[in-house]
Amino acid sequence: MTRLVIRRLLLAIPLVFAVSFITFVLVALTPGNPAVDLLGTSAGKAAYAAVDRQLGFDHSIWVQYWHWLEHAVQGNLGVSLLNQESVVTELAQRLPVTLALVIGATLVAAIGGVALGTLSATHGGIAGRSTDVFAMLGFAIPTFWLGIVLVDLFAVHGHLLPATGWVPLGQSLWGWIKSLLLPVVTLAAGGITAVTKQTRDAMREALSREFIDALRADGVPEWRVVYIHALRNAAIPILTLLGTIFVGLLGGAVIVEQVFTLPGLGSLAVSATQAHDLPVVEGIAVYFALGVVAVNLVVDLLYGWVNPKVRLT
Amino acid sequence: MSTVVSPDVIERATPPSAPPVTPRFLRRLIRRPSAAISLGVLALIVLAAIFAPLVAPDSPNYADLAHPLAGPTLAHPLGTDQLGRDLLSRLIYGARPAIVETLEVVGTTLVLGLPIGLMSGFIGGWFDRMVMQVIDIGMAIPAMVVILIVLSVFSNDFDIAMIALGILLVPPFVRNIRGAVVAVRGELFVDAARVAGLSPPRIVFRHVLPRVSGPVLVQATLLSAISVLFTSGLGYLGFGVQPPNPSWGTMVGNAQQVINESSWPLVAAGGIVGITVLCLGLLGDAIRDVSVESWTGPVARSRRHSVALAAPLDRELAPREPNADALLSVRGLRVAFPRQGRSVLVAQDVDFDIYPGEAVGLIGESGCGKTSVARAVIRLLRGGGEVVGGRIVVGGRDVLALDANELRRFRGGEVGYISQEPQISLDPTFKVGALLREAIKCHSDMSRAAARARAVELLELVRLPEAKHVLALYPHELSGGMAQRVALARALAGRPRLLIADEPTTALDVTLQSEILGLLRSLQQETGMALLLVSHDCWVISELCQRVLVMYAGQVVEQAPVDALFDRPAHPYSERLLLSDPGSVTDDAQPLPTIPGTVPAPEDWPSGCHFRERCDHASAACAAAPIPLAELPGGRESRCIFAHDLYDGHSTPSGCSTR
Numbered sequence: 001m002t003r004l005v006i007r008r009l010l011l012a013i014p015l016v017f018a019v020s021f022i023t024f025v026l027v028a029l030t031p032g033n034p035a036v037d038l039l040g041t042s043a044g045k046a047a048y049a050a051v052d053r054q055l056g057f058d059h060s061i062w063v064q065y066w067h068w069l070e071h072a073v074q075g076n077l078g079v080s081l082l083n084q085e086s087v088v089t090e091l092a093q094r095l096p097v098t099l100a101l102v103i104g105a106t107l108v109a110a111i112g113g114v115a116l117g118t119l120s121a122t123h124g125g126i127a128g129r130s131t132d133v134f135a136m137l138g139f140a141i142p143t144f145w146l147g148i149v150l151v152d153l154f155a156v157h158g159h160l161l162p163a164t165g166w167v168p169l170g171q172s173l174w175g176w177i178k179s180l181l182l183p184v185v186t187l188a189a190g191g192i193t194a195v196t197k198q199t200r201d202a203m204r205e206a207l208s209r210e211f212i213d214a215l216r217a218d219g220v221p222e223w224r225v226v227y228i229h230a231l232r233n234a235a236i237p238i239l240t241l242l243g244t245i246f247v248g249l250l251g252g253a254v255i256v257e258q259v260f261t262l263p264g265l266g267s268l269a270v271s272a273t274q275a276h277d278l279p280v281v282e283g284i285a286v287y288f289a290l291g292v293v294a295v296n297l298v299v300d301l302l303y304g305w306v307n308p309k310v311r312l313t
Numbered sequence: 314m315s316t317v318v319s320p321d322v323i324e325r326a327t328p329p330s331a332p333p334v335t336p337r338f339l340r341r342l343i344r345r346p347s348a349a350i351s352l353g354v355l356a357l358i359v360l361a362a363i364f365a366p367l368v369a370p371d372s373p374n375y376a377d378l379a380h381p382l383a384g385p386t387l388a389h390p391l392g393t394d395q396l397g398r399d400l401l402s403r404l405i406y407g408a409r410p411a412i413v414e415t416l417e418v419v420g421t422t423l424v425l426g427l428p429i430g431l432m433s434g435f436i437g438g439w440f441d442r443m444v445m446q447v448i449d450i451g452m453a454i455p456a457m458v459v460i461l462i463v464l465s466v467f468s469n470d471f472d473i474a475m476i477a478l479g480i481l482l483v484p485p486f487v488r489n490i491r492g493a494v495v496a497v498r499g500e501l502f503v504d505a506a507r508v509a510g511l512s513p514p515r516i517v518f519r520h521v522l523p524r525v526s527g528p529v530l531v532q533a534t535l536l537s538a539i540s541v542l543f544t545s546g547l548g549y550l551g552f553g554v555q556p557p558n559p560s561w562g563t564m565v566g567n568a569q570q571v572i573n574e575s576s577w578p579l580v581a582a583g584g585i586v587g588i589t590v591l592c593l594g595l596l597g598d599a600i601r602d603v604s605v606e607s608w609t610g611p612v613a614r615s616r617r618h619s620v621a622l623a624a625p626l627d628r629e630l631a632p633r634e635p636n637a638d639a640l641l642s643v644r645g646l647r648v649a650f651p652r653q654g655r656s657v658l659v660a661q662d663v664d665f666d667i668y669p670g671e672a673v674g675l676i677g678e679s680g681c682g683k684t685s686v687a688r689a690v691i692r693l694l695r696g697g698g699e700v701v702g703g704r705i706v707v708g709g710r711d712v713l714a715l716d717a718n719e720l721r722r723f724r725g726g727e728v729g730y731i732s733q734e735p736q737i738s739l740d741p742t743f744k745v746g747a748l749l750r751e752a753i754k755c756h757s758d759m760s761r762a763a764a765r766a767r768a769v770e771l772l773e774l775v776r777l778p779e780a781k782h783v784l785a786l787y788p789h790e791l792s793g794g795m796a797q798r799v800a801l802a803r804a805l806a807g808r809p810r811l812l813i814a815d816e817p818t819t820a821l822d823v824t825l826q827s828e829i830l831g832l833l834r835s836l837q838q839e840t841g842m843a844l845l846l847v848s849h850d851c852w853v854i855s856e857l858c859q860r861v862l863v864m865y866a867g868q869v870v871e872q873a874p875v876d877a878l879f880d881r882p883a884h885p886y887s888e889r890l891l892l893s894d895p896g897s898v899t900d901d902a903q904p905l906p907t908i909p910g911t912v913p914a915p916e917d918w919p920s921g922c923h924f925r926e927r928c929d930h931a932s933a934a935c936a937a938a939p940i941p942l943a944e945l946p947g948g949r950e951s952r953c954i955f956a957h958d959l960y961d962g963h964s965t966p967s968g969c970s971t972r
Contacts, residue, residue, distance in 0.1 A: 015450050026466045140591035142542055144549045145583035148569050152576060214738035217693055218803050219725030219755045222717070232742045244452060251457030255546050269458055270550060273465035281462060292453040307742060308787040 008300050012293040016286065020072070023285040024065050028278065068282065077286070078279035080272075087283040090268070095287065097166060097264035100180055101256065102249045102291075105187035109249075110242055112188065113195020114231070120196065121203035122226060131196055138193030143252055147186040147259035154182060164261040183260045187252050191245045198241045202234035209233070235306040243299040247292055341603050348599035351592035358589060362408035371399035373406040374557045382575045391581050394564075395571045400581050403559035410554050411541055411561055411589075414475050418540040419533055421479025426486040427529070431517050433487065434494025444487065451484035456543070464552055471553045478543060486532055493528040497521055527604030534597035538590045545586050561586050635706040639666035640843050641690065641728075641811055647702035648685045648694065652916070656701070659685045659915045661867045663703070664942075667811065672837060672844040674854030674875065676890065677864035680912040683847045686864070687813050690845070691724050708810065726756050729804035729842075733816040735797035739788035745799050746784035749806065756807035771802040774839075776832055794825040798832070805836070812836075815847045830856045851894040855879060863887045866912055866923035869942075873949040883951040883960040886924045922953070930955055 052058050059067070071078065077087040120131035155163035161182055167175035206212070207230050215225050254266035261267070265284055272280040342348045361368050370390065377397035384392045391400040433444040456478065463477045464470075497503065498521070506516045522529075541561075547553050548562015556563065561582060568578035635642035648660040660682040667673050675683050689700050692712065705712040707727055715723055724730070732738050739748060749768035753759060759767065765784075772780035775798040788796060797817060804812060814833065818826040834857055837844055848854055854861055854875065861878050863871040863886065871884040882888040889908045910927040913919065919926055925935040934954055943956040953959065 011449075015453060018450070019454070023462060026462050136591060136594055137587075139538070139594050140587045142545055142549075142565070142583060142586050142590075144546055145565055145579070145586065148565070148572065148579060149583070152572050152579075156573060210732065210734060210737040211740045213693055213695065214730075214732060214800065214803075215740065217691055217724055217730035217732075218752045219721050219723070219807055220751060221721055221755070224751070229740050229743075233740065247453055247455055250455040254457045254461070255550065258550060266457075269461055273461045276465065281465075285458065285462070288455050288458055289453075292455070296453065308744075308789070 004300060004304065005297065008297055009293075012296070015293060016289045019289040020069075020282065020286050021065060023282055024068065024278075025061060028061050028064065068279075072286070077283040080280050081277050082272075082275055082280075087279045090280065091265065091283050091287055094263055094265050094268055096169070097262050098250075098253050098257070098266060100169075100176075101183055101187060101262065101264060102246065102253050104180060104184040105191060105249050105252075106242060106246050108184055108188035109191030109195050109245060110238075112192045114199050114238065116192070117196040117199025118203055118226065118231065120200040121207060128200075131200065135193045135196045138189050138196075141189065143186060143190060144255050144259050146189055147182070147256060150182050150186055151260070166262050179262075183256050183262060186259070187249055187256045190252070191249060194241060194245060195238065198238055199234065202237045203230055206230040206233040232306050236303060239299050239302050239306070243295055246295045250288055250291060338603065342599060345599045345603070347595045348603075351596040351599070354588065354592045355596070358408050358585075359412060361405050362412055365402075365405050365409065369399075369402035369405045371402040373403045373559050374398060382571060382578070384575075384577060392577050394567055394578050395574075400564075400578060403564060404561070404581065404585050407554075407559040407561045407564060408585075411544060414471070414544045414553075415537050415540040417472060417475035418479040418482065418543075419536045421476045422482045422486050422536055423529075423533065425480065426483040427490065429483070430487040430490030431494055431521060431525075434491035435498060435513065435517050435521060437495075437498075441491070444491075448484040448488055451481070452488075454481065456481045457546075460543075460547065464547075469552060471547075474547070474552070475540075475544070478540065482536055482539065486536065489528060489532055490525060493525040494521055497524045527600065531597045531601045531604070534593045534600065538593035538597070541586060541589050541593070633664060635704055636666045637709070638668065639706075640669045640671075640708060641667040641845070642706045643686075643690070643703065644706075645703035646686065646689060646700065646705065648682070648689050648698055649701045650685075650694075650696060650698040650915075657915045658701070659698070659867055660689070663864075663869050665862050665869060665872065667843050667845060669810065670837070670841050670843055671860065672846060672858045674858035674861040675845060675847045675864060676849065676851065676854050676861055678849060678890070678908075678912050680914070681864045682867045682915075683849075683864050684815055687815050687845060687847050688730075690813060691728050691730055692720060693724070693730070722756070725752065725804065725807035725809060727807075727809055727811065729807065729809035729812045731797070731800045731804045731812070731814050731817055733819050735793060735800045735820065736788060736791070738800050739791075739796060739803075741788050743787075744784065745786050745788070745791070748788075748799070749784070749802060752803040752806035767806075768802075771805060772798075774805065774836070775799075775802045777802075793821050794828065797821065797825075797829055801829075801832070801836075805840070808840070809842060811843045811845065813845045813847070816849070817846070818853060819848070819850075826853070833857060851879070851891060863890065866918050867915060868923060868952060869950075870924065870952040871950065872942075873945075874947065877947055877949060881960065883945055883949060883956050884924075884953045885928045885930050885955075885959070887951075888959070889927075930959075 049058070068078065075088065077091070079086055080090060116131050116134070120128045151163045154161045161178050165179060167179045169176045203226075207226070212225060212230060215229055216222075220229075253264060254269055256262070257264040257266040258270065265287060268280065269284050272284065343352070370388070375398060377393060377399070379397065380389070380393055381395050381397045382393060383389055383397070386392070389399050389401065391404065393399055394403070429444060433441045459481060460474050460478055464474050467473045503516065503520060506520050511519070544553065545560070545562035545565065548560040548564075549566045551563070551566070554560035554563060564582035565579065565586075568576075568582050572579060633644055635644050643663055643665050646660060646663040647658055649656045649658050651657075663682075663686055665673070675687065677683050685694065685698060688694050688698075690705055690707075690712065692700070692715075694700075700713060707723070710723075710727075712720075712723065739745075743751075746765070746768060749771060750761070750764045753764045753767050753771075768784060769780040772783055777783050777795065777798050783791075783795070783799070788799075791799060797820075801817075812833075817833070818829050821829060830853065833844065833846075836842070844857065846854060846857055858875050861873060861875050862869050863878070863884065865886045871878065871882065871887045873883065878887060879891060882891055886908075893907050908927060913923070913926070919936065921936040921938060922928070922931070922940045925931040928935070930953075940952050940954055942950045942952050943954075944950055945956060945960050949960075951960070
């Protein structure tokens with residue numbers, strides 16, 4: 001098990017490295033000049049040069065990346081070109097929003113999808129068909145559109161929930177939950193579809209295996225047969241899917257944060273890209289890559305938990 | 314999956330392989346309503362976009378400021394937006410960028426992904442491993458963030474962004490195509506092409522590609538759906554087509570601004586995206602189903618002549634009353650399975666009794682209905698099988714009348730069951746200890762510690778030494794013999810009075826067979842439980858049982874004490890069965906006699922005697938009417954009109970002694 005974790009971490013290093021480097025090169029090639037952005041177009045040549053020197057832009061891109069990397073491993077991702085704030089501080093403020101959103105949506109998708117998929121696998125008939133229809137609709141409805149419709153229904157007309165905005169957890173637990181509810185449901189809708197389909201297929205396969213009948217023959221109650229034994233055997237493909245879904249939801253968060261005007265990493269990604277704020281974009285890319293690594297690690301650990309054969313290798 | 318574009322969407326199950334896309338394939342596709350409608354709608358959207366100037370009622374940017382946010386009217390079939398622009402016209406013109414962008418994305422993915430996927434699956438080896446490593450990393454990249462960066466770097470050049478999106482969708486695409494190719498690679502025609510000396514690229518493109526065209530098409534529809542969702546999401550964020558020109562995504566954004574005044578524009582703009590994606594999804598599903606269908610072949614429609622729920626055979630024989638002295642008493646049992654939409658009997662009017670502590674064998678060739686009868690006793694028939702007639706009484710209780718909870722306690726508590734394949738009959742994800750404790754707790758309220766102690770006791774009962782060590786093992790760490798002992802321990806956890814063992818030794822080697830049979834015998838002596846042993850092997854039956862039931866084609870054809878039957882079979886089928894037993898051949902040079910022909914499928918049982926078509930003694934009388942069981946001396950029964958002649962006439966073929 002330990003070896004598995006170590007191997008995963010070793011594989012993660014090139015991923016984080018590649019993502020940060022590619023982003024660095026891409027953003028450095030971006031048309032536009034940060035010095036001009038900062039000083040306006042009327043400053044003198046010497047002033048631009050001074051800013052360039054101050055920001056390190058007078059060096060080659062390789063040297064610039066090396067400097068960035070040197071600082072990054074010490075936990076320093078530089079300062080924002082726009083407001084001179086530390087990137088780490090800025091990202092730290094926004095990380096909880098995106099994390100709560102994406103983790104919440106992944107959990108909702110997992111629980112909802114597994115419940116619906118299991119229902120479909122064990123019942124068939126009308127239950128099975130309606131899950132199919134539901135799943136297809138979930139796939140077809142665009143996230144941003146669903147978000148707007150939900151806001152219209154529950155906030156604008158229903159006055160049940162806030163339409164937009166963010167209440168930090170530290171300020172009010174109930175307010176936090178209310179501000180998260182619609183965005184999480186919106187983001188999870190698409191994920192539920194995929195998890196439902198995967199769960200249904202995996203559960204059908206698991207329930208057709210020989211040991212399921214052996215359990216029934218030993219007098220094991222049906223709920224244990226389905227939810228303890230079949231589900232655990234069906235868990236591997238579902239977990240794999242949840243890993244990919246998490247990555248997909250990180251991207252979806254960009255749009256959902258925009259719809260609900262949440263101050264998360266996604267909306268920062270949009271504004272920072274538009275403003276060519278290199279250190280911030282770079283920092284976001286690294287954070288997302290680290291998030292992906294962490295999720296892959298969690299999925300691997302869960303593999304080992306549900307399937308003893310994995311643990312041995 | 315909406316704009317949350319996780320690449321897993323195109324991971325949805327694709328067939329392992331499919332035949333080439335032929336006109337026949339297309340005809341079958343069109344015949345499905347969902348595919349026909351989807352194709353029609355998609356064609357309509359594409360045609361309307363191409364001929365937009367002809368079909369659109371208005372110019373997309375003409376602002377009729379006098380009629381903002383009008384509902385559907387004759388002049389504006391879908392109404393107008395806040396500037397009075399005709400929504401239908403904007404949707405039609407908005408389809409143009411959507412189509413171009415989709416072609417760019419799907420084209421990029423196919424051009425890059427198809428060769429990589431085909432080669433990776435076909436060549437295998439280090440190339441395949443390398444590709445899969447890169448793909449693993451590629452799948453972990455959040456597409457939306459990368460696209461935002463690309464848009465920024467290339468000053469909102471949307472064509473480049475679409476090509477980048479196409480590249481980001483390559484990894485899941487390659488993974489699917491590779492899987493489909495690997496499934497085809499081992500097939501005969503590929504080997505034949507190799508032997509014929511064709512170059513690998515030629516084999517791949519001429520022979521492999523057509524076979525994986527089904528999965529490729531399915532992936533292409535899903536890629537298109539993702540692309541439509543993704544680009545409309547970007548449009549909503551303000552990227553891509555710039556105002557005032559329409560795109561589906563910007564139309565949603567515009568509609569959001571006036572949501573408080575009218576929700577109609579939102580419905581129209583979201584609806585077109587939803588309908589397009591829905592149609593692409595349904596089309597993909599239909600293509601997948603059709604290719605799977607051609608892969609597995611059409612469902613056989615022969616055998617219509619067969620009689621479902623067979624004839625009123627044996628009806629004149631009223632079922633006898635259950636035997637009150639017996640532990641298990643089965644009367645007139647009929648078991649049916651659904652086959653091609655009809656119900657087919659696999660066991661017919663089966664009667665037998667098992668007394669407390671008795672060991673009874675149930676013997677016959679494969680496909681005679683032995684397992685169906687055995688499993689019917691605990692109401693655990695597979696594949697939709699059900700008991701359609703007769704009675705099963707255990708300890709005075711009617712098994713067929715038990716409710717779900719009573720049935721649960723009955724299984725394992727009154728009657729235990731072990732099956733042929735010990736290793737696959739244990740849940741691989743639980744340790745032996747957990748599996749045993751579960752079975753124990755299902756039949757008694759015990760503390761965890763007590764259940765653990767009982768688990769050790771059970772393992773000692775089935776002669777597994779080092780019980781404590783075994784408790785900590787997983788099923789895949791057990792040998793076949795150990796696994797069967799664990800399965801046995803589970804079956805004994807509820808202290809059943811009858812154990813049904815269905816071919817318990819068939820999967821084991823000969824030395825282990827003797828051990829397990831010895832174990833069953835001593836367990837019977839220690840616990841006093843009765844045993845129903847299902848086997849096709851005379852020797853196994855003779856080792857353990859006092860009485861034997863011979864089954865053929867769904868019927869019990871003979872019933873007798875073991876020694877008496879092996880001495881002097883009173884049914885031609887029993888006789889042939891004993892002669893064909895490997896244990897009966899003393900001279901190794903002699904070829905083993907076999908029974909000519911095969912057991913007929915349940916739909917094809919002949920009238921009268923089921924065995925007559927394979928029987929040397931058969932006469933016209935055998936076909937005339939169902940054969941009743943004839944009683945013979947010594948408590949024996951035989952379902953043969955010559956039973957008395959056979960019983961009196963001939964002497965022993967004597968097969969089954971010991972090995």
